[in-house]
Amino acid sequence: MEKATRSLYPTSPMVYAVIYDPAIVDNPDMPSYQPHVHGRCDPPALIPLQMNAISFEIDCYLDTAFVTMSGSWRVHCVTGNADCGCRVAVPMGEEGSILGAEVEVARKTCSTELAPVPVDVNRENESESIPEAEDGGLLKPHIFTLTVPQVDGGSILSVKVRWSQKVVYKNGEFILNVPYSFPEYVTPASKKLPKFEKIQLNVNCGGSDAIACNTTSHPLKASTPNPFGRVLLKPPSTQSSDQSEIFSLYLFAGPDKRRKVFRKEVVFVVDISESMKGNTIEVTKNALIAALTKLDQDDSFCIMAFNDQTHLYSPTLELATHESLEKANEWINTRFIASGGTNMSLALDQALEILSLSGTNKSIPMVFFITDGAVENERQICEVMQKQQSIKGSDLFPRIHTFGIGSFCNHYFLRMLAMMSKGHYDASYDADSIETQMQIWVSKATSSIMANIVIDCPDDLEIYPSTIPDVCYDRPLIISGRYKGNFPDKLEAKGTLADMTNFIIDIEVQHTQDIPLEKVLAKKQIEAYTTQAWLSQDKSLEDKVTKISLQTGTVSEYTQMILLKTEPQVKPSKTGKKQGKKEPDQEILKTERINVLRQLGLGFGDMVATFENIPPGFGPRPPSHADKFVKGAGNCCVDLFGKCCCMCCIQACSKINNGCSVVLTQICGVLTCTACCE
Numbered sequence: 001m002e003k004a005t006r007s008l009y010p011t012s013p014m015v016y017a018v019i020y021d022p023a024i025v026d027n028p029d030m031p032s033y034q035p036h037v038h039g040r041c042d043p044p045a046l047i048p049l050q051m052n053a054i055s056f057e058i059d060c061y062l063d064t065a066f067v068t069m070s071g072s073w074r075v076h077c078v079t080g081n082a083d084c085g086c087r088v089a090v091p092m093g094e095e096g097s098i099l100g101a102e103v104e105v106a107r108k109t110c111s112t113e114l115a116p117v118p119v120d121v122n123r124e125n126e127s128e129s130i131p132e133a134e135d136g137g138l139l140k141p142h143i144f145t146l147t148v149p150q151v152d153g154g155s156i157l158s159v160k161v162r163w164s165q166k167v168v169y170k171n172g173e174f175i176l177n178v179p180y181s182f183p184e185y186v187t188p189a190s191k192k193l194p195k196f197e198k199i200q201l202n203v204n205c206g207g208s209d210a211i212a213c214n215t216t217s218h219p220l221k222a223s224t225p226n227p228f229g230r231v232l233l234k235p236p237s238t239q240s241s242d243q244s245e246i247f248s249l250y251l252f253a254g255p256d257k258r259r260k261v262f263r264k265e266v267v268f269v270v271d272i273s274e275s276m277k278g279n280t281i282e283v284t285k286n287a288l289i290a291a292l293t294k295l296d297q298d299d300s301f302c303i304m305a306f307n308d309q310t311h312l313y314s315p316t317l318e319l320a321t322h323e324s325l326e327k328a329n330e331w332i333n334t335r336f337i338a339s340g341g342t343n344m345s346l347a348l349d350q351a352l353e354i355l356s357l358s359g360t361n362k363s364i365p366m367v368f369f370i371t372d373g374a375v376e377n378e379r380q381i382c383e384v385m386q387k388q389q390s391i392k393g394s395d396l397f398p399r400i401h402t403f404g405i406g407s408f409c410n411h412y413f414l415r416m417l418a419m420m421s422k423g424h425y426d427a428s429y430d431a432d433s434i435e436t437q438m439q440i441w442v443s444k445a446t447s448s449i450m451a452n453i454v455i456d457c458p459d460d461l462e463i464y465p466s467t468i469p470d471v472c473y474d475r476p477l478i479i480s481g482r483y484k485g486n487f488p489d490k491l492e493a494k495g496t497l498a499d500m501t502n503f504i505i506d507i508e509v510q511h512t513q514d515i516p517l518e519k520v521l522a523k524k525q526i527e528a529y530t531t532q533a534w535l536s537q538d539k540s541l542e543d544k545v546t547k548i549s550l551q552t553g554t555v556s557e558y559t560q561m562i563l564l565k566t567e568p569q570v571k572p573s574k575t576g577k578k579q580g581k582k583e584p585d586q587e588i589l590k591t592e593r594i595n596v597l598r599q600l601g602l603g604f605g606d607m608v609a610t611f612e613n614i615p616p617g618f619g620p621r622p623p624s625h626a627d628k629f630v631k632g633a634g635n636c637c638v639d640l641f642g643k644c645c646c647m648c649c650i651q652a653c654s655k656i657n658n659g660c661s662v663v664l665t666q667i668c669g670v671l672t673c674t675a676c677c678e
Helices: 002-006 123-128 279-292 322-335 344-356 378-392 411-420 431-445 522-536 539-552 607-611 625-633 647-653 658-677
Strands: 014-019 045-048 050-061 064-074 083-091 097-105 108-116 136-140 143-152 156-166 168-170 173-175 196-204 221-223 228-234 245-252 264-271 300-306 310-312 364-371 399-405 425-428 448-455 462-464 477-483 490-497 502-511 559-571 586-596
Touching: 083 097, 083 156, 097 143, 108 143, 108 539, 136 559, 143 156, 245 502, 264 279, 264 344, 279 322, 279 431, 300 322, 300 344, 310 344, 344 364, 344 378, 364 411, 364 431, 378 411, 399 411, 399 431, 411 425, 411 522, 425 431, 448 477, 462 522, 477 522, 522 539, 539 559
Parallel strands: 050 196, 228 502, 264 300, 264 364, 364 399, 399 425
Antiparallel strands: 014 045, 014 083, 050 064, 064 156, 083 143, 097 108, 097 156, 108 559, 136 143, 168 173, 173 221, 228 245, 245 477, 300 310, 448 490, 462 477, 490 502, 559 586
């Protein structure tokens, strides 16, 4: 059943009629005889609408593509004297981020707008106030939905959706994938209603380099020279609150795979707490076994599974020989059993201790950290890592590559661990994509060809990320920031190659006017500032993120997307006193807020879900027995249970067996009713 449901997720922009009353389903042009239909659909049935036209306009800058989708659909399945809601669903590409949507139908327009999150919202109890998924928001991390209410049968909906997505870089080529795989059943049945499709791609590489395009139909790749980089400078827009200059530096490895990669010392640290049970632990095991095969025989490795305690494959690093890898595979299959809680600090400390015993500086030490949970001492863990890094030096400190599973882990904690150690962060939100995404993550992190990079830029630059990561085959180096005053005409990038020799690359500085750097860098800038704001708990950084989000239309943790409805309204005219004639009624446009869309950010983790070992997923956690008890009891039991309904009591209540739970529920029900009567 789950596989059948997953196969129905849209692979292209779609619009569905939301049907609660099956009696309204009919041909709006030629009603047919229908027997009386009883009952309602709960949840509602979703009928795909016929698509009349679709067009994509895509603007590519650096590693970011801005997509504008325009299309029209017809409500062909609802009788003309009835109306229904229409749900727009748009799957966005790699690391897609919604920028805005607008739906026009029958002189009515519904559009989205970003607004600051009210300051009185309690983020710890945010799940209680999150709108229903049916209202709009993210169905999956890459699928944006929006429901337009009260659309008449036979109407034409004109839909425009804008989003940004990542242009994938692999083997020296840029690869763009857009959701353009339409099912056959959205094509109008009548030959008189043809379907029009159009794609327009605009590429601005920021320089004079030629772009080679190889395509047979829709697949498109753009090749790059070997290697290359540039610095782009741009003055801020007049609407920007920060009037300092903007710069972006990018450096690509190029397609030459003959370059030697660094020797690696790797410790895999994998969460095997109880919440990882089922399919999650199985696909994680498969991904880990596949990652081990990526190691060369000169590399060394160790594996650690952790829950409340740590479980080591070996107390020291072992060479990645054929025999040791087979032994490691057997150990993974027997010891990766999901149980217990989550102790991250113990696992990370022990992983760093293992790497410190190697005592070599001819390889890159790495920690691959995989978890699905959040813990209380995450800021303390970051502070400990920062102290150890300052003692050992950023060049010798291990790269901590982090991978988050589901939405209950704190992805900003994982981002901070990776950012401060020159590591690479990635995530997956459902079990179907864990194995594939984890293999991509490992491949990027283990393909380093240039490390310990230093750029001779002015000291007063504001740079994000604050540490410069390594250059990899499948992960280009892109840093950006702001500056004041004069910028040098040329920069030098220095670092170390895999054979431990030093290199120097001259990077050309170029002024640009036709690349909207503020929009291109907005998502990276918001993620970096939000990560720092989480660690430092700095309200001024949160305000800065809010301003950038509102100015660029890029979603953030501190803004929310609201749905506005604009429609004409008749304004009665006043009778003229002198002429005695009544002026014609005037028509004005009235805009009102009709909905708040589901939270579009990742959130900052859910420690309650981690403690209760709820399996990972996307969206707010389901209410626990303790949550239902507290919500159902209301205020009537506050005086009676005010001293015993603490977190410890709630956690204990969630662990009791079914029989005891029934008895306790009956007792609480009697006490609640008694209190209400009083």
